[in-house]
Amino acid sequence: MPDIGIISSTIVAGVLLGGILALTALGLSIVLGVMRLVNLAHGDFLVVGAYAGLFFLQFTGIDPLIGLPVVAVFVGMLALPVYSFLLAPLAGRGAEAQMMTMFAVSIILENAFVLAFSADTRSIARDYATVPLTLGPITFPLIYLIGFAISVTLILAVHWLVSATAFGRDLRASAVDAQAAATLGVDVKRVQMLTFALGAACAGVGGTLMGAAFQFGPSSGGAYLLNSLAVVVLGGLGNVIGTLIGGIALGALQSIGGLTLGDGYRDLVGMALFLLVLAFRPDGFLAKGRT
Amino acid sequence: MSDAIVSSPRVGSASTGGLVEVAVLVGALGVLWFVPDFAGDYWLQLGFRTCVYLVLAQGWNLMAGSAGLVSLGTSSFIGLGAYAALGLLNRVGAPLPLALLICATAGGVLAALVSPALFRLRGLYFTVGTLALAELLRLLMVNVSAFGGATGIILQEDPPALPVLFRYVLVLAFLASLTITLCTRTRVSVILRAVRDDEDAAAQMGIRPYRVKLGAFVLASALAAMAGGIQAAKLGAIEPYGMFGLQWSIDVLSMVIIGGVGLRLGPLVGALFVVALGEALADYPEAHTAIAGVILIVLIRFAPQGIVGLAVKLPLIGRVQA
């Protein structure tokens, strides 16, 4: 039986990490909600974010956490042509054509990373990534707390955007009945494009945070995608606050799983939860609480 | 008129078409059986890979083209088959054909076991669920030391010689193609296509869509497990990252989309194309998958019926195909 300090540290670290996981899943969630698209390149968008943070630091010397807005805009802008040239022309051709296209984009991106940045694993090396923070018996890396704070802030901002602004109104209306929204004057294509870009921008920030907390490489996208899918399935589709709760739940359960079964089982817990939720609560734990 | 031909493969009598197809398959088996007698190792390697791909693509095409199930979890069943085959060969000393049959059973059973989770909601969930399943199994193999952990397991005896393996995989590809012929040239085909076209209307006709989809999934999974088993026997050493790797799923999906989803010749054309592309770009492995990605995007957008679909639209070939 590990001592209470280790247990509580692990759980706190899991919850904090879960906040970051929620942010990494947010883009996937809103794109799924509005466009009915499982963006299979979402994990690679996160990797783009991680590389963007890394090179921002290398070229400017400015801390990537300060440069987060730049990274967000950069990744968001990259997503615009993907939407206009690859996804928009497939509108009306069923969900699978768009999903397969994003799968192909994922393959291409992954190979592009290898060609451009080599297959090495890297990390965004900052002091706060390794410095431990101690509060009583609880110890965890400082980056977890910073990442959690940034993630929760951003998720709440997106929640505000979706639930309280005119754009959010258009977004929610387009998600449930695109035809009715269009008849009322909503330019649904534009809403979808902005949603896709917003999702990518969130992925950019989430990717930088992941890159600061952990090592990453050209093929990290697959694992990122699967964790994000687990969060979305746990939290419910297209539900911003649900994504936050789903992320925290996944982070905590992964940590507990890692502690009890061994560190190698962390990700396995996530995948097992994912399939179990699909089997028994396909609408997520928060089926009712839609934003 | 060409559209009608594409969408309805049965022009003329079903049984005649089926018999012709079976005859072609038997003929192909008969001719290719003697390839090891005069072909070198290079061509046998290529032939082996093409046959493995063909087995996978036949199963995937049955699921996607006939039952509307788009899977990204082919590697789950390849990996399962690979581990089961080497386990049986090492521990029990089972002969390879028997081991492959047990692999097929294991693949089918796994498919049936996970189907409640994967079929719960329609469409996209099946795809993401299969993706998660492959990752789950890979992580399990990495972590459980009984399965060799991250280093995997090694075949204790020497793997069979390449000509022998080639003939095994040839028979396997023949059997897979024959099975699919039975599914697409008989009354099973109308049931499958009805479920793909309109599940609700099919149910109203007395079809039980869940069972039909489950059947296609189980069959495709059994085929993939056998492909994984024979691949493992050839490699002689397997590890989880390779056998449960996403690359398998990418390859099989690319083959079928490039060849033509739901078309009888799609898997064969796709398998040949992907193997040929791999050879042409053998010196540029990174570019290889990226180019496959570009081809996928272009085909999805401009030729959703793949190469075979394009070819059939040309009037001359279309008539021959019919």
Added chain:
Amino acid sequence: MDRPPLLEVKGLVKRYGGLVANDRIDMQLRAGTITGVIGPNGAGKSTLIGLIGGAVVPSEGSIRLDGRDVSRLPASERARAGVGRTYQIPRPFLDMSVEENLEVAQYSIAPFIRATVAREERRALLARTGLADVATLTGRALPLLRRKRLEIARALALKPRVVLLDEVGAGLVDSEITELIELIHSILDARTAILIVEHVIRVVRECCSRTMVLNFGKTLIEGPTADILGNDQVAAVYLGTGGARESQTADGTAPAADSAIHVSAPEAEAQVLAPLTAPASAEAATAPALQFSGISAGYGQARVLQGIDLTVERGQAIAILGANGAGKTTLARTISGVITPTAGALLIDGQDVSGWQPHQIAALGIAHCMEGRRIFPTLSVQENLLIAARGADALTARERLEAVYDLFPILAERKTQGGTSMSGGQQQMLAIGRALMARPRLVIFDEISLGLAPIVMDKLYDALALLKKARMTLIVIEQDVDRALALADHAYVLEHGMFALSGPPRQIAADPRLRHIYIGGAEDASMGELTSIG
């Protein structure tokens, strides 16, 4: 009559949220008989077919087939137990040939049937349903009539004991209906029962021994078909006179033009609407507000509108009438750009807008209050309203919101609630209010009275009368003839995608052909004469 009924429905209830689509339906189908179900749009007829066929799960009640309770069985098991149904909008397997469509049913119930036997059965079925010449064509290649025949053939391939026919007559011309009636009679044998849900009254009259009338999800009346069709109460339900405030003439056609709207202080009310009504622009004063020239439109293969010409002047209120399936909603969708015309030109204020996107047409000041309300469930009542105030600044949006709340005070009370948590009538008020939030110049109201109680309809039409007073251009699409005619300056009656009648409301209301178009009754006036007018 001493044998137990083949199919027995008891206390069948289907609720969708707060909406009761079927309310305690009792029904008995005996072998060897044909039963009809009629009733206005939205009365719950298709839901009843869905419940019996197994596509819809009942909330309460039982369905017994040959004494066995099948109410909890899924559709596939019902089909195997002997229930065959057709879909109102045909759903053939599009990529399969006609013959293969039948094979689906044959092989699902008898996987090992001998091929020769199956082929003979198919040939016989195809010959009987008039599909022999298209046996090798795909479902996609068939026109609407053939698709409907395929629906019937496919249901019959199940060798059903109970056949459910959902609106098989809609959209067919008279000679086709004659053939259909013959077909239905040929299906019937001593061990089969047929249930027909139908708008084409001729089919019901000539096929059904007994008929049930549904209204608001409930059984209004049930009895021998001749009695039911001669019943004035039934005619009133169809023509919408059942709930109108004005006293009706005995024949069910209302003295339409003078059914005045009771508003306490009309002038004051009209003032309230000012923020919602766009001022007449000077520049386009010469061009009509809306013009159709030779417009054809439809969905895929099905051409619904067949070369329509229509001119709507500024400030005019027109009514578009017609039976189910005549093309009314297609016409509305063509105006708002949801459907792109396949031929002809659509002009708004003299500008050709054919092929424009819906949001571009909305930006021209065209609002479309869509059929089925289409309220966004994830938006609150207030958000549902605000979303339509495109480009309005906060102050203007607030003004319009207040104006809508003045018009429908209940919406103000419910403004923070979810849009679909309200009753049907309140949701319809929300849909109307939402259309007005755009401050439109022209509004299309599509079936706003559908499934609503008469008193609620009155409220909605009071609001429309105010809009008309404010000189807004109105296009009212209605099943409820009286209310629409009372409001309109000019009326058009659609039949088979063409205008069969048009003229001032009083003239239309008095025209005996109107009743024929709605509830058939082609006893003497020949249908040929009718269609020649279009």
